[in-house]
Amino acid sequence: MDKGDVMSGSVTSPAWLRVSVHAVRTATTVAALTLLVGFGAMGSVTERPPVDPARRIDMSAGPLDSLMEENRCSVTGFDRDVIPSKAIVRTPDGATELVSFDRGWAVFSGEIAGELVAVCLGPHDA
Structure with missing residues (x-):
């Protein structure tokens, strides 16, 4: 990599960094959706009358x-x-x-x- 690439901003990140960022973003999205569904299920269960x-x-x-x-x-x-x-x-x-x-x-x-x-x-x- 030469000094011109750094100055022009055309430096590409390594492949492992792009994959890592994508994996973290995907895991965060899945975790958030899982929590949302879980809290929704808990809310509907607690609103029901007792089973017995x-x-x-x-x-x-x-x-x-x-x-x-x-x-x-x-x-x-x-x-x-x-x-x-x-x-x-x-x-x-x-x-x-x-x-x-x-x-x-x-x-x-x-x-x-x-x-x-x-x-x-x-x-x-x-």
Whole structure:
């Protein structure tokens, strides 16, 4: 390289330097996109309600547990071929009631105010 090349600014950088700069730029872009997608996924996960319905409605040991056991209830439902006969709903004023499945479905679909807690097969002797 002579003095004229340095003065005119036509000095080219070595190939390894160009490759290194390109690799760092690419890695930075990939890392930034990964963080962006990760934070977006975390945001959508934290906005969802809890997965466990029992925890969401605070089903502690007591009368509700007994009612659910006596009527063979499930908070997650049954197989498609099993048709429940009863439902447990929570009314807008906070009362918990054992009702017909039709009323429970009306609560579930929003026709009647309240919250569907569980669906039930009914007592063993029914």
